Amino acid sequence: MNATSAYEKELGSALKAVRLASKLCQRVQLQLKDGERTDKADDSPVTIADYGAQVLVAWSLQRSLPNKPFSMVAEEDSADLRLPEGAPMAKRITAMVNEVLAEEEPGNKALTEDDVLALIDTGGSEGGPQGQHWVLDPIDGTRGFVGMRQYAVCLGLLDGGQVVVGVLGCPNLPTAQLRDEDGTGNSAEKAGSDGIGVIFAAQKGCGAFAGPLAGDVPPEQCLQLADTQDFSQIRFMESYESRHSDFDFTAKLATKLGVTRPPLRIDSQAKYGVLARADAAINMRFPKPGYREKIWDHAAGALIVQEAGAVISDASGAPLDFGRGRWLDLDRGIVTSTPAVHAALLQAIRDVS
Numbered sequence: 341m342n343a344t345s346a347y348e349k350e351l352g353s354a355l356k357a358v359r360l361a362s363k364l365c366q367r368v369q370l371q372l373k374d375g376e377r378t379d380k381a382d383d384s385p386v387t388i389a390d391y392g393a394q395v396l397v398a399w400s401l402q403r404s405l406p407n408k409p410f411s412m413v414a415e416e417d418s419a420d421l422r423l424p425e426g427a428p429m430a431k432r433i434t435a436m437v438n439e440v441l442a443e444e445e446p447g448n449k450a451l452t453e454d455d456v457l458a459l460i461d462t463g464g465s466e467g468g469p470q471g472q473h474w475v476l477d478p479i480d481g482t483r484g485f486v487g488m489r490q491y492a493v494c495l496g497l498l499d500g501g502q503v504v505v506g507v508l509g510c511p512n513l514p515t516a517q518l519r520d521e522d523g524t525g526n527s528a529e530k531a532g533s534d535g536i537g538v539i540f541a542a543q544k545g546c547g548a549f550a551g552p553l554a555g556d557v558p559p560e561q562c563l564q565l566a567d568t569q570d571f572s573q574i575r576f577m578e579s580y581e582s583r584h585s586d587f588d589f590t591a592k593l594a595t596k597l598g599v600t601r602p603p604l605r606i607d608s609q610a611k612y613g614v615l616a617r618a619d620a621a622i623n624m625r626f627p628k629p630g631y632r633e634k635i636w637d638h639a640a641g642a643l644i645v646q647e648a649g650a651v652i653s654d655a656s657g658a659p660l661d662f663g664r665g666r667w668l669d670l671d672r673g674i675v676t677s678t679p680a681v682h683a684a685l686l687q688a689i690r691d692v693s
């Protein structure tokens with residue numbers, strides 16, 4: 341094995357796990373009923389698909405890498421499902437997971453509810469700067485998922501505090517470039533049809549790739565950034581959700597830079613994939629002061645954009661450190677762009693602040 345393919349096996353396992361979990365998400369999104377989502381203590385939504393996807397990723401990774409110690413930093417835990425009022429949801433998750441496994445992985449024993457809860461809780465690792473840890477956001481953009489917009493199944497691998505593998509499954513993302521008028525990327529009802537559903541992947545030092553989410557072919561389209569430095573042509577991205585980022589501030593930055601095209605607002609780390617394939621050149625995120633970013637919201641996407649050649653940093657220009665545990669400690673926000681415009685972006689932040 342040479343240095344450039346050091347994580348080949350892990351990448352293959354991650355692709356398989358993300359594809360399996362994406363199947364469950366697609367199925368649930370088209371039939372989401374009341375009672376299949378709930379609000380967590382921080383007021384954010386979680387659905388049976390968030391939990392189900394976490395179960396399937398943990399199950400799949402453990403099965404394909406049986407001889408490796410398994411550590412995973414993941415968003416969800418089973419605490420609410422173990423409460424009496426969580427029982428119906430736990431039952432639905434178990435049924436849904438088994439339905440997908442029976443179809444996609446026939447010949448395996450059905451999982452019990454205890455198996456399912458235990459698999460969810462394999463995501464409780466603290467991560468950190470030593471050793472290998474998977475980093476999972478089973479559904480990033482749950483609000484987009486519930487709203488029939490974009491979402492992504494996001495899986496990264498940390499080794500020694502660095503992201504070395506990143507995979508994003510984007511079931512609702514068109515394979516063709518997004519146009520200005522595709523702001524919401526609203527194609528949930530077309531998921532799985534021709535031209536909808538993208539998987540992005542990167543291995544540190546080996547470039548970034550994209551391909552169809554359906555099937556099992558490794559993504560082969562090598563990604564390259566938009567190469568324009570002309571701000572009148574450049575498009576920037578931000579969250580679909582104004583509660584997740586300060587749109588007034590990003591509008592001021594855009595004006596300062598001379599960006600005139602409307603922002604592309606889409607949910608989830610699909611934004612990183614879209615930047616890596618040159619649909620847009622800038623991604624900006626400025627949460628409310630006091631909000632702490634989590635590593636699973638950025639790890640996989642950060643590697644994919646960087647392997648495509650982009651620069652990602654906090655608002656002061658410092659790189660993101662994924663080896664500090666479950667959270668990222670950073671200055672104000674996260675800005676990602678082509679190298680040519682990153683310095684101008686940081687200058688604009690200083691000027692407008």
Ligand SMILES: Nc1ncnc2c1ncn2[C@@H]1O[C@H](COP(=O)(O)O)[C@@H](OP(=O)(O)O)[C@H]1O
Nearest residue numbers: 479480481482483579581583584607608627631
């Ligand atoms: N007040 C807030 N400010 C910034 N980010 C927030 C937030 N509340 C939730 N988020 C994060 O924003 C993520 C979605 O990103 P985006 O805005 O790009 O779609 C959520 O991921 P989940 O959907 O996995 O919970 C959540 O972690």
Ligand SMILES: [Mg+2]
Nearest residue numbers: 384385415482
């Ligand atoms: Mg969430």
Ligand SMILES: [Mg+2]
Nearest residue numbers: 477480481637
């Ligand atoms: Mg998330």
Ligand SMILES: [Mg+2]
Nearest residue numbers: 415477479480
């Ligand atoms: Mg999530």
